[in-house]
Amino acid sequence: MFLRSALFKGLLGQAVGTVIGVAFVWMLRILFGAAPAFPFDAHREPALVGGAVIGAISFMVFAGVFDDWFKWTRGESTPDHHEPDKDKPGWWRYFNVDYDHKIIGVQYGVTSLIVLGAGGILALLFRIELAQQGITFLNNEVFDLLFIGTEWYQHTSAADLYNTFMSLHGMVMIASILLGVGAMSNYLVPLMIGANDMAFPRLNAFAYWVNVPGALLLLSSLFLGGFDTGWTGYPPLSVRAPIGVQMFLLGVYLVGLSSIFGAINVIVTTLRLRAPGMTMFKMPIFVWAAFATAIIQLTATQLIGLSFQLVMFQRLLGMGFFDGTVGGNPILFQHLFWFYSHPAVYVFILPGLGVISELLPVFTRKPLFGYKWIALSSLGIALVGFFVWAHHMFTSGMTSYLRLPFMYSTLLVAVPTGVKFFSWAGTLWRGKIHLDTPMLFVLGSIVIFLLGGVSGPPNGTVATDLHLHDTYWVVGHFHDTMFGGYIFPLFAAIYYWFPKMSGKRLNEFWGKVHFWVMFPAFLVMTLGQMYVGLHGMRRRIADYDLGPVVENVQFWITIAAFVIFSSILIFLVNAYFTAKRGEVVEGNVWNSRSPEWQIPNPAPLHNYSKQFAVIGEPYDYGHGDEYVNMNPAPSPAGD
Amino acid sequence: MAAHAANYLTKTANNRLGLWLFILSDSFVFGGLLVTRFVLLGDQRPELSQGLGLAVTLILLLSSFFMNRGEVEMAHGNQKGFVRNTTITLALGIAFLIGVVGVEWPLAAAHGLTTDSSAAGAVFYIMTGFHAFHVLTGVFLMYVVLRLGRKGHFTAEKHWPVEAAAVYWHFIDVAWIFFYPALYLMGLVAG
Amino acid sequence: MNKKLLSIGEYVLVAALVVASTYFLGAKVLTNEFLLPMQASEQAVVIDELFGIHWWLIAFFFSLIVVFMLYSVFRSFIVHGLRPKREGFGEYMEGNARLEVVWTVVPLALVVWIAFLGADSLGKVERRYAGPVEINVIGTQWSWRFEYPTEEGVSVVSDKLYLPVDKPVVLHLQSTDVIHSFWVPEFRVKQDVLPGGEAFTRDLRITATEIGAYKVRCAELCGESHWSMQADVQVVSEAEYEAWLVQAGEDCGDEAVACGQRWATQFGCVSCHQAADGPIVPTTGPTWLELFGSVVSLDDGSTVTADETYILNSILDPNSQIHAGFRPDVMPKNFGELLTEEQINQIIEFIKSLGQ
Numbered sequence A: 001m002f003l004r005s006a007l008f009k010g011l012l013g014q015a016v017g018t019v020i021g022v023a024f025v026w027m028l029r030i031l032f033g034a035a036p037a038f039p040f041d042a043h044r045e046p047a048l049v050g051g052a053v054i055g056a057i058s059f060m061v062f063a064g065v066f067d068d069w070f071k072w073t074r075g076e077s078t079p080d081h082h083e084p085d086k087d088k089p090g091w092w093r094y095f096n097v098d099y100d101h102k103i104i105g106v107q108y109g110v111t112s113l114i115v116l117g118a119g120g121i122l123a124l125l126f127r128i129e130l131a132q133q134g135i136t137f138l139n140n141e142v143f144d145l146l147f148i149g150t151e152w153y154q155h156t157s158a159a160d161l162y163n164t165f166m167s168l169h170g171m172v173m174i175a176s177i178l179l180g181v182g183a184m185s186n187y188l189v190p191l192m193i194g195a196n197d198m199a200f201p202r203l204n205a206f207a208y209w210v211n212v213p214g215a216l217l218l219l220s221s222l223f224l225g226g227f228d229t230g231w232t233g234y235p236p237l238s239v240r241a242p243i244g245v246q247m248f249l250l251g252v253y254l255v256g257l258s259s260i261f262g263a264i265n266v267i268v269t270t271l272r273l274r275a276p277g278m279t280m281f282k283m284p285i286f287v288w289a290a291f292a293t294a295i296i297q298l299t300a301t302q303l304i305g306l307s308f309q310l311v312m313f314q315r316l317l318g319m320g321f322f323d324g325t326v327g328g329n330p331i332l333f334q335h336l337f338w339f340y341s342h343p344a345v346y347v348f349i350l351p352g353l354g355v356i357s358e359l360l361p362v363f364t365r366k367p368l369f370g371y372k373w374i375a376l377s378s379l380g381i382a383l384v385g386f387f388v389w390a391h392h393m394f395t396s397g398m399t400s401y402l403r404l405p406f407m408y409s410t411l412l413v414a415v416p417t418g419v420k421f422f423s424w425a426g427t428l429w430r431g432k433i434h435l436d437t438p439m440l441f442v443l444g445s446i447v448i449f450l451l452g453g454v455s456g457p458p459n460g461t462v463a464t465d466l467h468l469h470d471t472y473w474v475v476g477h478f479h480d481t482m483f484g485g486y487i488f489p490l491f492a493a494i495y496y497w498f499p500k501m502s503g504k505r506l507n508e509f510w511g512k513v514h515f516w517v518m519f520p521a522f523l524v525m526t527l528g529q530m531y532v533g534l535h536g537m538r539r540r541i542a543d544y545d546l547g548p549v550v551e552n553v554q555f556w557i558t559i560a561a562f563v564i565f566s567s568i569l570i571f572l573v574n575a576y577f578t579a580k581r582g583e584v585v586e587g588n589v590w591n592s593r594s595p596e597w598q599i600p601n602p603a604p605l606h607n608y609s610k611q612f613a614v615i616g617e618p619y620d621y622g623h624g625d626e627y628v629n630m631n632p633a634p635s636p637a638g639d
Numbered sequence B: 001m002a003a004h005a006a007n008y009l010t011k012t013a014n015n016r017l018g019l020w021l022f023i024l025s026d027s028f029v030f031g032g033l034l035v036t037r038f039v040l041l042g043d044q045r046p047e048l049s050q051g052l053g054l055a056v057t058l059i060l061l062l063s064s065f066f067m068n069r070g071e072v073e074m075a076h077g078n079q080k081g082f083v084r085n086t087t088i089t090l091a092l093g094i095a096f097l098i099g100v101v102g103v104e105w106p107l108a109a110a111h112g113l114t115t116d117s118s119a120a121g122a123v124f125y126i127m128t129g130f131h132a133f134h135v136l137t138g139v140f141l142m143y144v145v146l147r148l149g150r151k152g153h154f155t156a157e158k159h160w161p162v163e164a165a166a167v168y169w170h171f172i173d174v175a176w177i178f179f180y181p182a183l184y185l186m187g188l189v190a191g
Numbered sequence C: 001m002n003k004k005l006l007s008i009g010e011y012v013l014v015a016a017l018v019v020a021s022t023y024f025l026g027a028k029v030l031t032n033e034f035l036l037p038m039q040a041s042e043q044a045v046v047i048d049e050l051f052g053i054h055w056w057l058i059a060f061f062f063s064l065i066v067v068f069m070l071y072s073v074f075r076s077f078i079v080h081g082l083r084p085k086r087e088g089f090g091e092y093m094e095g096n097a098r099l100e101v102v103w104t105v106v107p108l109a110l111v112v113w114i115a116f117l118g119a120d121s122l123g124k125v126e127r128r129y130a131g132p133v134e135i136n137v138i139g140t141q142w143s144w145r146f147e148y149p150t151e152e153g154v155s156v157v158s159d160k161l162y163l164p165v166d167k168p169v170v171l172h173l174q175s176t177d178v179i180h181s182f183w184v185p186e187f188r189v190k191q192d193v194l195p196g197g198e199a200f201t202r203d204l205r206i207t208a209t210e211i212g213a214y215k216v217r218c219a220e221l222c223g224e225s226h227w228s229m230q231a232d233v234q235v236v237s238e239a240e241y242e243a244w245l246v247q248a249g250e251d252c253g254d255e256a257v258a259c260g261q262r263w264a265t266q267f268g269c270v271s272c273h274q275a276a277d278g279p280i281v282p283t284t285g286p287t288w289l290e291l292f293g294s295v296v297s298l299d300d301g302s303t304v305t306a307d308e309t310y311i312l313n314s315i316l317d318p319n320s321q322i323h324a325g326f327r328p329d330v331m332p333k334n335f336g337e338l339l340t341e342e343q344i345n346q347i348i349e350f351i352k353s354l355g356q
């Protein structure tokens, strides 16, 4: 059965396509005299890159993502929706190209968790290495056997392996976040605005599926020499790195495509498919967050794509974009890269902050404090975020006076972010607070994201950043922001909307255990990171010699990492047993005003059998009026 | 029936918004390439064949004119006119590609401007190459529309694919209007 | 009436808690003594002052939000119980335009003020003094080299950085391969070291204030052995500094082996090749111990005897013959330009002395 699913066909296609691609490019090069026939090793890079590209395209073709579009080019029309096949088991739709936004949302979500697991395990591996001074773990024979021993692998040392694990951890985690953001906006936006699907279901499916070959390419770099460049891939280092770096560049490129097309969908859906009466300022606040996120993804993503392409071409064709000796400039890459990658950090958090704002009123039973300000602050963060990228480059040697304007703009982001925090505090004030699991995660998010946020301004003022740049302080800063702004809200969202997805409610007890294990461990991890960073611990090093105090703290960071790992295992076990035989819950589990809770659990196939009308404010808890009228009088003909 | 037409209209409006968003997104790459060019080369430019540059530019501008004619004809329900004009556009598009990739590239290479010769070479090939890739996709789109149009797929009221192809084509044209001076006209030839 | 008093009392209580928590965090936890390594440069003093202000702001804003949050949860326990009923609501409040304006404008003002302080300290950190000591710093995967231009233009080359205390120094930073970054935590300041020639040379200004031993740590990921790209820094009195310059500038004499050892150290060979006695340890490049005269297997399967030609060739064109198990493109290819013929010959003599 599985053998006939789109996923399997796609994987098969990718394998076949890669082989054909390698052979094809290799033959072309022999024909044109660009490469000798033997040995293959000496000139394999262009062939492998060609193979990877063709493999990724083959995945999409074989999986059937393009089927409808091919039909369109032949002038055949296709139905808007493919009705699910009654004979097939329930899981079938999730392994196949489906156009329903809820299915796609879950596909995104599960993929995201799998990728999170991969990234987390990489983190554990290199954390063990850092637990004590000296190279003590990655020089283990097992790694020799798995990676260093293989012919394709050019690593010469444990230190190199460390760099690969660390770099891959960063990028894989970021891919996981992007997938998770896709999951949230796909699943929630149409439900919240009363649409039956996204505006472009096929594009939506494309945007999901392209991640699969993308993630595979990314991980395949492990077996092609890895890449020791960090997730930032700065040239000239990335130009000299092993071939694995090409797979990294390509993989990120595909994941980026997904961001761009996903964003088009979110924006059009939000602007055009809202229920009657739902003005922009009556949308659930999460939709605002998703919308602001999509604006960033739509535009900025292109530039990481471009910067990575340029590195790819510099490697393949000797184009000297970043080579100072032929008129290139290595700093140019950093500008292009950060023009995306700074705004991207707001992509990571805005949906999460949206979830926080969305859940707080439900669990405090009172209106969201200052709805409009929160909504606009998302846009504000997104817009200001476009003008701060060079704060990652204060020490880079770029034109030095430019550092001042970038310092101002960077610090400015504190203002709209502050508005969110103060409004959340206002929402909590005198609330009737229900500490269900989702709410615990929301409160945890606030504390941790606050820590991440307040550790931002010291990076932002240039003089202090001269000390902080590329130390573990920065590592602590961004784990706090990303956990507080994404991982914790993600879990809040999962605990909160799980009934909507499955009709069952996750076990509360184990949910609380999950939280109370993860939260303190996480504080230990990041506060420890900040501490060692200030004391001279550089980023991206396999070994350090900073004395017993730092070593001690490093040890506890590693322990904390394992505790975080166990807490996530608890969650997975909980989810598994809940899905099998959890408490079935009907209707409005959390007593929310939002439209998605006014329909049955799990959400029916076409969301809303009847278009609802918006008659009140989204978060007027305690005021009596409804937000939506699920049974409005039929509107006059036409519409 | 009325509902059906209304449905088509809303859908087309969605599609239109989607297409424009895509174009907005894509223009960031073109912008990024321009930035690359100005940062690396500043007031210098690669040595290129001026006559050829002017010629391909005119060809592309002309093609945009015919594309517009084609779309207008379709909007008036004139299938013949649509096919004629679009065919011309397609031919001009291919001529542009031949001019840039088939002639200008070897010419430049013969003058020593290769991908690995200098930053100027790198910039020249990436900009023209990236743009040519867009032209190629535009040509493909146009080919699809043309085939469907020949089969009588479009009417005066319903011809969104034609509009889409036209908008995309104009976008490519506008992008070249920025690229052309940046590569051929601005700055001094190095050396 | 009673209710109003209660409500005022509540605000006073929360405010007191915020103040207490800010004081505790700011005065007892977030202090420069606890958080930062020792101060050993003039620049560090300026930067630490700014850190001090940041710690207080962090203490305040963290306390503000967390105290409000915990207090609200606590109050809800008191008023509504630990497990409140699903029905019923909290106190109805939609927002407060005046408050919103306040908490937009106040942080805005703060931010502008901090940015001003930031600009001011940057100016002080980068202040130029007349007649500084000039030193060229060359970063190479994965070692540092320091050149001390003297009046005659002959430079002393060293793998250690010697700095006179209390004298302004300007370092001209250059890389031969990838981006590195110069950082001595005790001096605070950091600057990336760029490849690409003259146009990419960057300056860093430091005035060391404490005599002692420190380490330059490369702070930009630069490949395999980034972690070990460190060099010793000695801050010494001015007299000692002058004395050292003279001594280090002396000719190494005719002793070819001793000279070779000096060059191998100064030019960073020994950061990748083992040249010290003892058991053979894994290094980035092949060990030099017992190299000379041995039979080396190359990665294309052939073997070669490590004679003088082979070694010379390996230095001038490292990629031409790759020692099996090692990577091409790791060893810098420009030693032929950096070293004189004599120096190379002396290095070869030194390698020879380690063989057999």
Ligand code: HEA
Residues within 6 Å of the ligand: A232, A345, A346, A348, A349, A391, A392, A410, A411, A413, A414, A415, A417, A418, A419, A421, A450, A452, A453, A454, A456, A457, A459, A460, A461, A465, A468, A469, A470, A474, A477, A478, A481, A482, A485, C057, C061, C107, C108, C110, C111
């Ligand atoms: C997930 C997201 C995320 C978020 C939200 C942020 C938020 C911020 N970041 Fe961070 N950052 C990263 C992710 C994120 N960052 C990552 C991944 C890196 C490293 C990349 C790499 O090199 O690999 C990084 C690195 C980074 C640097 C470069 C450091 C270096 O390498 O030298 C800088 C420098 O300015 C910076 C600054 C800031 C600032 C000022 C904010 C602000 O947005 C924070 C604003 C929030 C607050 C300030 C708290 C709440 C506000 C109030 C309570 C109001 C009042 C406050 C004041 C008046 C101060 N970040």
Ligand code: HEA
Residues within 6 Å of the ligand: A113, A114, A115, A116, A117, A118, A119, A120, A121, A123, A124, A127, A166, A167, A169, A170, A171, A173, A174, A177, A229, A230, A231, A232, A475, A479, A482, A487, A525, A538, A539, A540, A541, A557, A561, A564, A565, A568, A569
């Ligand atoms: C979302 C982003 C994210 C997340 C969640 C994490 C999570 C963690 N990170 Fe990471 N980190 C980054 C993003 C992230 N990181 C980035 C961008 C970098 C920079 C890289 C660079 O410099 O280039 C970085 C770098 C980084 C460093 C610095 C490395 C260096 O500079 O040398 C360290 C060191 O301690 C670290 C540690 C950890 C640890 C211990 C966790 C732990 O919290 C992980 C815990 C999670 C798990 C262990 C997963 C558990 C999962 C399962 C149990 C599921 C398994 C099952 C399935 C398959 C479904 N990370």
Ligand code: CUA
Residues within 6 Å of the ligand: C139, C140, C141, C142, C179, C180, C181, C218, C219, C220, C221, C222, C223, C226, C227, C229
């Ligand atoms: Cu040099 Cu890191």
Ligand SMILES: [Cu+2]
Residues within 6 Å of the ligand: A341, A342, A345, A388, A389, A391, A392
């Ligand atoms: Cu940033």
